[in-house]
Amino acid sequence: MGNLVGQLPALLGVLVGAVGTILATSLTDRSRWRRSQTVRWDERRLDAYAEFARALKEVQTIASRLIGGHLDRDEELTALAEADFRHTLAWESVLLLGDGPTVTAARAWRDAVWEIERLARAGSTGDGLPGLLHRANEARDAFYGAARGGLGVGGGSVAQAALLVSRLNAGRGSHGKRGA
Template sequence: MGLTGQLATLVGVALGAVLSMATTMIVEKARWRREQSVRWDERRLSAYAEYAHAVKELAHRYRRIAVAKGIAASGAAPLEPTEEVLAAVAEAEVQRSALAETVWLLGDVETNTAAVRLNHCLWHLEWLARELPTREQGGWDQAYEDFRQARQDFLKLARAGLGVRGTRIAESVPWPPPWRGDLSQATRR
């Protein structure tokens, strides 16, 4: 084997080593990106779920206070706004605020914007339940419907950001359900 043959073999071995190393680097980088994506998706899912639950819990408390004050129609057990109740609601708001910070750190622009809108709707419910003056017309029922829509929008965008396919509910389901009937008539009897 001449010098040319040895040189060709050496170049072939070196080229094979470089290609093998480059392929390994590309595969490892793709694996690392996949692992990072899964890691952040898990954290995003947890942040979105905890935040959505905290918001729903606060809205339910505000609704119960509004029922106790006669601002909202029945549908939830009344909750008298005692000092203890208001302190618990304030603590829940602090927790919601902390969870919102996590959402804003991990979320995409659309989901974060939906979270801000959801906060505004939630605070509107709080103001109405506390009987603070607002510029909005329509009262409790409209504010609660706006809240429900904002929460649905947040969940929809969170699902899209996480790559969850499909919709939350396959078809429109009426609220309140037909089996409830007209509760205003039932409470008058």
């Protein structure tokens, strides 16, 4: 019995060491699993956001071309319907995977593009289009800002709306000078 009591501290040390190793390994594995899940969902979220942006931009581009009236209207309406279908599918992925601020920003961009699409389907001549395009571009900037923030993408702003307006205004100014 005395021999067992003498070895008790060593046995307790081995037991505590084994339990400590099991706990440390378990915590490390759990942390590694959480990180891999975060990366996995971030990749899927990124794919969903990129597909949504591509599809919605396609709808906006086709609708803008329709308003310009330079192309075959029936072909463009068919292309618009197809693009709208792709946008609807991409929207579902954003709803499923997106965080709150990004979904809200995506909805605002989608609503702005719907106004452009509505004008295009109605056969509008383009009155009010510049303002709607600017609204859509600002909403797109907000979407990209929210998506980048939610994904932890750094690097500052990638906003384009103000740049597009300044280029448009610069182009108008240079055309006016040529004609003078």
